[in-house]
Amino acid sequence: MEAKKDYQRGLKDGIPIGLGYLSVSFTFGMMAAAAGVPPLAAVLISLTNLTSAGQFAGLSLMIAHGSLLEMALTQLTINLRYALMSLSLSQKLEPGITTVQRCIVAFGNTDEIFALASGQEGKVSSWFMYGLMTLPILCWSSGTLLGAVANSLLPDLLRSALGIAIYGMFLAIIIPPARKIASIRKVLIFSILLSCAFYYLPVLKDISSGFVIIICAVGASAFGAWMFPIKEADPS
Amino acid sequence: MSMEYLGYMIVMAGVTYFIRMLPLAVFQKEIKSVFLKSFLFYVPYAVLGAMTFPVILYSTDHRLSALGGMLAALVMAWRGKGLLSVAISAVLAVLLIEYGLLYI
Numbered sequence: 001m002e003a004k005k006d007y008q009r010g011l012k013d014g015i016p017i018g019l020g021y022l023s024v025s026f027t028f029g030m031m032a033a034a035a036g037v038p039p040l041a042a043v044l045i046s047l048t049n050l051t052s053a054g055q056f057a058g059l060s061l062m063i064a065h066g067s068l069l070e071m072a073l074t075q076l077t078i079n080l081r082y083a084l085m086s087l088s089l090s091q092k093l094e095p096g097i098t099t100v101q102r103c104i105v106a107f108g109n110t111d112e113i114f115a116l117a118s119g120q121e122g123k124v125s126s127w128f129m130y131g132l133m134t135l136p137i138l139c140w141s142s143g144t145l146l147g148a149v150a151n152s153l154l155p156d157l158l159r160s161a162l163g164i165a166i167y168g169m170f171l172a173i174i175i176p177p178a179r180k181i182a183s184i185r186k187v188l189i190f191s192i193l194l195s196c197a198f199y200y201l202p203v204l205k206d207i208s209s210g211f212v213i214i215i216c217a218v219g220a221s222a223f224g225a226w227m228f229p230i231k232e233a234d235p236s
Numbered sequence: 237m238s239m240e241y242l243g244y245m246i247v248m249a250g251v252t253y254f255i256r257m258l259p260l261a262v263f264q265k266e267i268k269s270v271f272l273k274s275f276l277f278y279v280p281y282a283v284l285g286a287m288t289f290p291v292i293l294y295s296t297d298h299r300l301s302a303l304g305g306m307l308a309a310l311v312m313a314w315r316g317k318g319l320l321s322v323a324i325s326a327v328l329a330v331l332l333i334e335y336g337l338l339y340i
Contacts, residue, residue, distance in 0.1 A: 048249035086259035106257040118280035160297040167292040168309040168326035175313035195286035216286035225274035
């Protein structure tokens with residue numbers, strides 16, 4: 001059965017994402033518990049948000065007893081990049097996927113799941129996406145629970161080393177196509193230079209990281225679309 | 237669970253979900269414009285590039301270990317290794333360097 005095969009393939013591709021999520025969500029769980037958030041609430045936040053930066057920012061607002069409007073605006077700013085990813089993903093899905101299926105897929109559109117789906121050849125099916133979402137959602141929630149109930153911390157050395165894992169994954173996704181296709185390489189370099197400018201230059205570095213990603217992504221992708229338009233449907 | 241947390245949780249989950257859901261639910265047809273198509277083709281690389289650099293250099297406790305981990309990941313990714321092997325090489329490189337730093 002096609003659906004079952006697609007689901008299993010997605011499930012397998014989700015393993016490295018899930019493993020990466022364990023350590024990050026573990027940290028979130030520990031921080032939430034340390035801030036006095038009940039473990040059940042921490043797990044529910046992870047289960048319903050499925051995002052790291054947004055949750056950490058949300059947590060700090062809860063501790064500061066911020067208003068609900070502040071919470072909404074913070075989440076909007078930090079997570080607006082997902083709108084761009086969902087737009088990109090909307091073109092990656094097989095034709096004929098229903099609105100309900102799209103709404104389910106949308107729930108799991110994290111940075112890493114989006115990255116992996118984008119890296120697939122051709123279009124992806126809804127069942128592949130469900131498979132891809134399954135383990136990351138389970139790991140993200142259970143890692144939060146473990147962190148929230150754990151009294152002992154990960155050894156500092158290990159915690160520090162795991163911090164780089166997610167970026168290693170991103171490099172594994174972007175480097176091979178950038179090596180093969182010159183236009184992707186140039187867009188990537190353009191985006192990285194922009195991102196560095198926003199990180200190091202005065203004034204620019206005060207802009208929140210959620211906005212910076214949107215500015216870099218829109219800027220570099222527009223540069224690429226203008227300089228190196230793609231003729232075929234999917235040249236990768 | 238107090239009502240205070242419940243309010244925060246509903247707002248967080250609601251805002252985050254709608255941001256993800258709206259573009260997927262609205263743009264169901266294939267986009268025809270060459271510019272838009274090309275733009276969306278480049279989005280993943282631009283997003284991931286900006287998310288990785290320069291913060292990868294600050295993702296561990298020491299600048300030196302992060303640099304080592306980044307180089308290890310770059311070499312492995314350049315050779316076309318899979319996600320897990322690239323990530324593990326970066327983590328191992330960081331561990332080795334930080335372990336070494338303990339004895340300097």
